[in-house]
Amino acid sequence: MDTINNDFTNNVIDTASLPKFEEAVLTTLHPDYKKIMYFNVGIVYLILAIAIGAVCYFNEQVHPYIVPAVIVYVLLLIITIVFVNLSFKNRGYAFRAHDVIYKNGVLATTTTIIPYNRVQHVALHEGILSRKFGLAAIEVFTAGGDSSDVKIAGIEKEQAESIKQLLVGKILKQSTPNEE
8 A cells, every 4th residue: 555655845935035146246347348349349330331331332322321321320339339338337247156147238137047056068268359358258058058058258367267167166066976
């Protein structure tokens, strides 16, 4: 005959007493990372200006639209610069005892929290400009995806290497069985 386990409990959790991720103090990105963001915007707008200039040079029918096109171009550039500034200010990260938090966004803010026990792989990347400024990016991968779940760019390289070692240590710790 089957015995029934009467020790089962399913208590209600008081969600008001749960720790609030909003209370975590987030580390801001290195100020030089904003220069990299501006450089990337500059490249895009330079390519766009060359394309618009080529169209205007080779097609005389668009000459009446040059002034409106320049006005739209300048307005878009200004809006993009404002968004870059807001985006930079709204980015932050924290490594806590059990998880990593990354917050970003301008119009809509996204906060990603990844528990260390879900981390499968971590990568450190340095771009050409990042290397010049001594910066790097940390990418955190969890199971089931080809791309990273979190990419935190704009961290000093030495600190990024320390973060990578921390995460690798957490991965190794969870992959080795507990010895008791």
